[in-house]
Amino acid sequence: MDSRRRSVMQPAYEPSSHARGSHLPVPSTIKKPANGPAFNPRLSVAGPALRPTNLNVPGTNPRQSMMRSQNTNPLLQSTSKGPAYGRTPMANPALRRGSMWGGGLMPPPSANQVVKDPRPLRERSYQAKMRQDVHNYLNDSGFEISMQALTSMHGKDYRAVFETLVITLDSCYPFRDGARLEEEFIPALKALRYPFSHQLDPKWLAAVASPHSWPFLLGVLHWLVELCRMRNEYMVSGHPTIQDPNFVPEEFDDPLDHKALAFQYTEEAYTSWLDGQDDFSQWNLMLEDRYQKRNERVQTELEEKKSHFFKLKTEYGKLKAAVPSINETKKECEIMQKDLEKFKIILERYEQRRDRLIDQIAVEKVELSRRTELLEEQKAEFEKLSATIKDQNLSPEEVIKMNTDRETLQRNLEDLRQKIDESKKAVLNLEVNVANRVTAVEEALDTYTAMLATLGLYPTPPEPWADIDLTLELNSASSNPQQLLAGSDIRKTIRPTLSSVAENRRQERATVENESVKVNNELDQLTTECKNIDYEIGELDKKVTQLNEQADDLRDAAQQEAQVSSVEASRLERELAQARTAAISNGLGVKSRLQALQFSYKEQIEKVSRLKEETVRAILKNGQEMANFKQEVSKHLQELRDFAEAD
Incomplete structure (x- = not known):
């Protein structure tokens, strides 16, 4: 790695940090050290750093009120006795007093939150584990230290271990020469984002092994060791985010791999530019070769696909040029389909013929095996007979006679066998006939039993045949024909009994028919009488209707x-009133006329009363006649009912 690359961590800014030099181009306005190393006269292409100006944020109400309160206490200004105070602002907006807030924005809340270390640092078992982890890592990485040194550690050893771990994490971290550990400790941890740096005190480094400070300082070392292990595992994992060109495969599509190659190219080109070289052709060729190697297999496959495509295209053109007409193709297809059907029919015939031949061959094989066995038996019998003849010393005439007798016996035996077969067939036919006859007899017996049950003669006939058993049962297993039917004798017992039962039933039927004729005659008479009564009832209904009308x-x-009469009485009353009025008005003949009118009025009242009485008498008479008629009808109906019930 180039020593001129800056650290990935950001240490605390110090004005004197430029004294050591960072090997990066800086603006010319910064004073160079007098005895510093030789610097490159070329400046950075980034230009000088921009410095934001400090702008004063105005207040929310920069204008101040022109009226000053006489009260010096700002909390009591609203209670002053001046003419402009003690009023509602909405009543007179022009007299609104100014804001007491001096203006300016409120500072944002602090984002630093105190995080407590959750590790049990004061437990001895956990401290032993942390010491063991730190000891193992340092010894594995080449930094030799004993377990005793980690148990009772000095400030010098702690600084060496601390700087080693920090340099392992960032080899370019700017530790200052001659600086105290108390000055470098907290900034380095903050640069490494140690989450519990606020709990540490640089004064603890004066006595590292003290009981109150050692658990926290050991926790710092253990955290750095774990971070170093994670870094080592990450660096050897080959993950694309490492941006290491050595881990980029020959064929890659990950954007991080592209960024790794781009970063390598930028780094090398920038290094060359810092060295005063403006020719980057070497790195351009290297990058082109790298991408050409990546695209080599894809390019090869592309060429193969292209050649295959052109080949297929040429073949397609040939086929398209040599394509026959559609009609000819259809005709050929129809001919081939017909030929296919013919071949299928021929194939089916040959398959049937093959099956028949296979069956015939199987039959012939069976027959051949049977004939072979018979031949073997004949040969054995012939040899046996030959041996017997030799033993008996028979003459040829005797042998011929024996053969003749044997043939005669064989013919007789064959005849007997044929007769036996014929007898078996006849017996079989007779058995079938017997079975049919037995079935018919069983059905007849079932019908006979059902008829007996219908006539009430089964299981016990009524008197005077209670002592006679009319049931019959078929015993088809009996060899004696007389015992096939179990029960009374049909000719001597059952038939005469059934004849007497039939005669008795005929007599009962004749009696019942005679009684039925009598009942029908009586029923006809009753029907006629009912019709007459209905007619009389109809006539009576008509009379009742007429009487009601x-x-x-x-x-x-x-x-x-x-x-x-009411109208006449009303008229007379009106006339009487008029007469009274006239009599009163005229005063002539009042009494005589009044008496005449009174007599007429009385006559009319008597006439009305007489008519009412006649009407009531007529109604009572008609009601009495209707009641009598109802009684007569009820009486006739009761007599008819009694007569019908008596019959």
């Missing part, structure tokens, strides 16, 4: 006469 007419006439 007459009663209604009489009632209407009585009402009309009463109404006429």
Whole structure:
């Protein structure tokens, strides 16, 4: 790594930090050290650093009121007795007093939050673990230190370990020569973002191994060791964020890999530029070679794809130029389809023929094996007979006779076998017929039993046949024909009994039919009488209707006469009133006329009373007649009901 690169950490700014030199170009306005190293006369292309000017932020109300309060206490100004005080601002906005706030923005709240160290630093077991981790890491990294030195540590040893760990994390960290550890300790931890630096006191470094300071200082070393381990693991992990060109593969697409190569190119070119070299062709060629190597396989595949594409394109052009017409292609396709169907039919025929031949071959093989076995048996029998003949010393005539007898016996045996087969067939047919007959008989017996149950003769017939059992059962397993039917004798017992039952039922049926005829005649007579009674009831209903109509007419006439009488009485009363008025007014013949009118009025009242009485008598008479008619009808209906119930 170039020694001129700055540290990634930001130490605290000090005015004298430029005295040591950072090897970076700085503006010419800064004074160079007199005895410093030779500097490069070329300036940075970034230009001088910009310094923001301090601008005073105005207050929210910079204008001050022109009226001064006589009261020097600002909290009591609103209670002053002046003419402009003690008034509501909305009543007179022109007299609003000025703000007491001096202006300026409120400072933002502090972002630093106190974080407490959660580690159990004061526990001895945890301290032993931290010492062991620090000891192992330092010895593994080449810094030799004993466990005893870590147990009772001096300030010099602590500084050496601390600076070693910090330099491991950042090899360019600017430790000042001759500076005290108390001055470098806290800035270095803050630069490394140690989260608990606010809990540390630089005065503890005067006595590192003291009981109150050593746990925290050991915790700092342990945290740095863990950070170093994480850094080492990260640096060897090959992650793209390391920006190491050595870890970039030949074929890469990650943007971080591109940035790593770009950073390498920028670093080397900037280093050359700082050395006074303006020719960057070497680094340009290196970067071009790197990307050319990356694109080499892709370019090769691209060339292969292009050649394959051109080849296919040429073949497509040839095929397109040699394509026949669509009609010819369709005709050829139809011909080929027909040929395909024909070939399928022929193939099916040949497959069927093959199956038949295979079956025939299998049958022939079976027959051949059977014939072979028979031949072997015949040969064995022939050899046996030959041996027997040799043993018996028979003459040829005797042998011929024996063969003739044997053939005759074989023919007789074949005839007997044929007869046995015919007998078996006949027996089989007879068994089938017997089974059918047995089924028919069972169905007939079931029908017979069902009819007995319907007639009430099963399971026990009524008197006088209670002692006779009419049930029959089929015993098809019996060898005796007389025992096939179990039960009473059909001819001697069952048939005469059934005949007597039938005769009895016929007589009962005739009796029932005669009674039915009588009942039908009586029913016809009752029906006729009911019709006559219905006719009489209809006539009576008509009479009742007529009587009701007459009663209604009489009632209407009585009402009309009463109404006429009322009208006449009203007229007479009016005339009487007029007569009275006239008599009073005229004073002539009043009494005589009044008496005549009174007599007429009495006659009219008597006439109305008489008509009312006649109407009431007529209504009562009609009601009495209707009641009598109702009683007569009820009496006739009761007699008809009694007669019907008696029959």
